[in-house]
Amino acid sequence: MDLGLAGKVAIVAASSKGLGFACAASLAREGASVVMCSRNAAAITAAAEAVGREAVAAENGGSAFGMVADVTDAGDVQRLVDETLRRHGRIDILICNAGGPPAGIFETLDDQAFADALNLNLMSTLRLCRAVVPQMRAQGGGSIVNITSISVKQPIDGLILSNTARAGVIGLAKSMANELGKYNIRVNNVGPGPTRTERILSLARQRAAMLGITEDEAISRDWQGIPLGRLGEPEEFANVVTFLASPAASYVTGATIQVDGGMYKGIM
Numbered sequence: 001m002d003l004g005l006a007g008k009v010a011i012v013a014a015s016s017k018g019l020g021f022a023c024a025a026s027l028a029r030e031g032a033s034v035v036m037c038s039r040n041a042a043a044i045t046a047a048a049e050a051v052g053r054e055a056v057a058a059e060n061g062g063s064a065f066g067m068v069a070d071v072t073d074a075g076d077v078q079r080l081v082d083e084t085l086r087r088h089g090r091i092d093i094l095i096c097n098a099g100g101p102p103a104g105i106f107e108t109l110d111d112q113a114f115a116d117a118l119n120l121n122l123m124s125t126l127r128l129c130r131a132v133v134p135q136m137r138a139q140g141g142g143s144i145v146n147i148t149s150i151s152v153k154q155p156i157d158g159l160i161l162s163n164t165a166r167a168g169v170i171g172l173a174k175s176m177a178n179e180l181g182k183y184n185i186r187v188n189n190v191g192p193g194p195t196r197t198e199r200i201l202s203l204a205r206q207r208a209a210m211l212g213i214t215e216d217e218a219i220s221r222d223w224q225g226i227p228l229g230r231l232g233e234p235e236e237f238a239n240v241v242t243f244l245a246s247p248a249a250s251y252v253t254g255a256t257i258q259v260d261g262g263m264y265k266g267i268m
Contacts, residue, residue: 006031022234141184177254193260227262
């Protein structure tokens with residue numbers, strides 16, 4: 001299926017590794033020109049080179065460029081958008097992404113911990129969208145996809161910071177979808193369940209230490225209760241993001257789609 005991404009321009013935030021990297025690679029393979037960012041110069045340079053190689057290897061693939069930017073810093077966000085426009089003259093796709101807040105429970109976390117989590121996940125999304133929407137509106141449309149978590153539908157024990165901040169992203173996105181639809185700007189969310197990324201492995205190591213079990217045992221608990229019986233792979237998640245970002249999903253907006261192997265037990 002041709003997703004119609006050839007010649008499109010995409011920004012993928014926090015894309016030096018994990019789900020962000022997988023999304024950047026998927027978009028580039030489909031023909032998009034992708035601008036990637038990370039706080040780590042060496043990491044984003046290497047990631048962009050890897051994505052660029054994948055794009056070259058793909059038939060009708062796009063391109064990749066990496067730059068240093070911290071999505072919690074409004075100035076860096078604006079630099080990211082300005083550089084994308086300088087290079088490509090338009091922005092068709094924005095993938096909002098940021099690392100997850102640390103683990104913890106309600107009684108052990110102070111105000112600053114919650115403020116930091118909101119800045120990392122909710123406010124970074126707000127700043128990225130605020131910087132990009134005027135350009136999308138001027139050019140007649142665009143697609144925004146927020147990488148959230150299955151926790152927006154089914155809170156995860158021990159991750160109250162993420163549960164709180166990412167739920168705010170859903171409210172923001174739904175309101176934006178309602179307000180911006182008249183400009184042909186679509187806004188959607190994709191919530192990963194347990195996926196084989198460094199964050200999942202790091203959280204498993206923390207749980208192993210707290211519970212006195214092995215890391216393998218902690219990881220195995222991540223897929224208990226998942227009907228497909230395994231962790232997801234970053235590429236499987238990226239495929240859904242790429243579809244939602246593309247013109248092939250032109251009548252989908254305001255949606256939150258989980259990519260979780262069936263872990264979520266609700267009916268809506």
